[in-house]
Amino acid sequence: MQLNFIHKPSGHCENGVVSNLLRFYGIELSEAMVFGLGSGLFFAHMPFIRLHGMAVTSFRPLPGEIFSRVVMLLNIKMKKFKFRDKELAMKALDDVLLKGTPVGMLVGVYHLPYFPKEYRFHFNAHNICVVGKEDNVYTVSDPVVVEKCTLTYDELKLVRFANGTYPPKGRMYYITDISSKKTLDKEAIRRSILRNCSRMLRIPIPMFGVKGIRYLAGRMRKWEKRLGSKKAALNLAQVIRMNEEIGTGGAGFRFIYAAFLQEASDLMNEPILREFSNEMTSIGDMWRDFSYNAARLFKKRDPESITYDQLADKLILIADREEQLFTGLEKLMKDAK
Amino acid sequence: MKTNEVPQDGSILEKSGVRDVCYAVDENGEYKQVISVGWDPKNDAINYAWQTINEECEEIKKEIIAGKKSPLALHIHRLVMTPEILAGYSGFTKHQIKKWCKAKHFNKLSESELEILARALNIEVKQLVSTD
Numbered sequence: 001m002q003l004n005f006i007h008k009p010s011g012h013c014e015n016g017v018v019s020n021l022l023r024f025y026g027i028e029l030s031e032a033m034v035f036g037l038g039s040g041l042f043f044a045h046m047p048f049i050r051l052h053g054m055a056v057t058s059f060r061p062l063p064g065e066i067f068s069r070v071v072m073l074l075n076i077k078m079k080k081f082k083f084r085d086k087e088l089a090m091k092a093l094d095d096v097l098l099k100g101t102p103v104g105m106l107v108g109v110y111h112l113p114y115f116p117k118e119y120r121f122h123f124n125a126h127n128i129c130v131v132g133k134e135d136n137v138y139t140v141s142d143p144v145v146v147e148k149c150t151l152t153y154d155e156l157k158l159v160r161f162a163n164g165t166y167p168p169k170g171r172m173y174y175i176t177d178i179s180s181k182k183t184l185d186k187e188a189i190r191r192s193i194l195r196n197c198s199r200m201l202r203i204p205i206p207m208f209g210v211k212g213i214r215y216l217a218g219r220m221r222k223w224e225k226r227l228g229s230k231k232a233a234l235n236l237a238q239v240i241r242m243n244e245e246i247g248t249g250g251a252g253f254r255f256i257y258a259a260f261l262q263e264a265s266d267l268m269n270e271p272i273l274r275e276f277s278n279e280m281t282s283i284g285d286m287w288r289d290f291s292y293n294a295a296r297l298f299k300k301r302d303p304e305s306i307t308y309d310q311l312a313d314k315l316i317l318i319a320d321r322e323e324q325l326f327t328g329l330e331k332l333m334k335d336a337k
Numbered sequence: 338m339k340t341n342e343v344p345q346d347g348s349i350l351e352k353s354g355v356r357d358v359c360y361a362v363d364e365n366g367e368y369k370q371v372i373s374v375g376w377d378p379k380n381d382a383i384n385y386a387w388q389t390i391n392e393e394c395e396e397i398k399k400e401i402i403a404g405k406k407s408p409l410a411l412h413i414h415r416l417v418m419t420p421e422i423l424a425g426y427s428g429f430t431k432h433q434i435k436k437w438c439k440a441k442h443f444n445k446l447s448e449s450e451l452e453i454l455a456r457a458l459n460i461e462v463k464q465l466v467s468t469d
Binding site: 144145167 | 384
């Protein structure tokens with residue numbers, strides 16, 4: 001059984017799954033629009049969550065949040081589940097799938113056979129969509145792969161119940177009813193931008209949003225002294241991987257958000273949003289510059305490579321620019337009503 | 338980033354079907370999707386992490402030869418597992434796994450226990466008791 005499901009690759013797994021899922025129901029939203037509506041831009045540096053023994057830096061909200069936000073704004077009904085029993089989780093998937101419904105799910109990447117060996121770390125917040133089943137083999141639409149791919153029953157069971165930081169616990173979600181769907185209007189976009197501004201500016205904990213970038217900068221300055229040069233370099237490499245690798249985003253996410261602001265500018269008839277989009281693009285370029293210089297530091301091939309202090313300075317600059325942008329954006333959206 | 342500046346530094350992704358979809362502006366300032374096979378700073382970060390793991394594995398091998406650590410410690414590290422994650426996959430406790438990372442306890446493991454561990458690590462028992 002194969003669903004008539006159009007697979008398009010995307011920059012970020014959850015956007016991609018949501019955008020592909022909505023297309024199946026005849027709702028055409030670009031990846032950037034999904035990302036923006038889901039208020040997907042974020043920053044968090046969380047020393048209390050560890051991955052490979054190091055603090056987690058994330059450039060996105062918790063998995064599942066983009067999907068929840070988008071279906072809420074469009075008034076689409078959906079269901080989500082998590083499971084304790086593995087067989088039950090697979091049976092629930094089969095039941096829904098055989099009724100002709102594509103099912104999105106959260107998986108760990110460690111055991112995904114089509115991932116390159118180098119990418120197989122215990123990263124458990126990857127989204128895929130199951131769109132077909134022949135005998136024991138599932139057809140899977142994974143947004144980071146160009147074509148559809150396949151997973152056997154056992155492989156899928158394994159990745160759905162991956163272990164480690166933030167285990168997916170068989171989480172799955174699907175759309176149940178689109179009859180009361182609202183068309184995308186100015187108000188929905190305005191609200192989603194406001195929410196994103198508030199998340200970047202107003203969470204009263206120093207690890208999140210713009211403050212989180214400054215917090216990471218502060219900790220970065222002490223790495224070498226506190227951990228020694230080897231562990232410091234490893235921590236930096238982890239930040240870069242989270243900055244650039246699929247799934248967590250970083251610089252790439254700034255560009256997706258800029259693309260969203262561009263689309264929003266046309267839809268809302270608000271030409272000034274294009275200027276915000278341009279500003280976001282240059283912030284994305286600053287993140288890339290940060291990654292580029294950081295890579296030079298831990299490779300140590302460069303005699304003139306920069307220090308942790310200088311890298312932290314770059315982060316502070318980024319934080320200032322992002323704070324300015326989101327403050328301006330928030331004011332614009334509040335006045336727009 | 339401009340569309341013609343999107344990096345195409347393939348060294349990891351090109352062997353697989355996985356690609357990075359990047360967003361960049363074209364000559365008219367409009368955002369477009371561009372598919373990329375990777376970027377050097379990112380490849381370097383991944384390779385650096387693996388290089389460190391390999392170096393640490395060599396250290397562990399020395400300790401195995403010295404009779405302190407068991408091959409299990411090596412495989413856990415080589416496969417970027419932790420005792421906690423392996424405990425989750427195998428059904429043993431974290432404490433048991435940690436204990437078996439020492440040679441004297443590892444040598445007392447039964448055939449069936451070794452088999453469960455090997456399956457959880459996705460390797461053969463033959464490999465589990467060796468340092469390959």
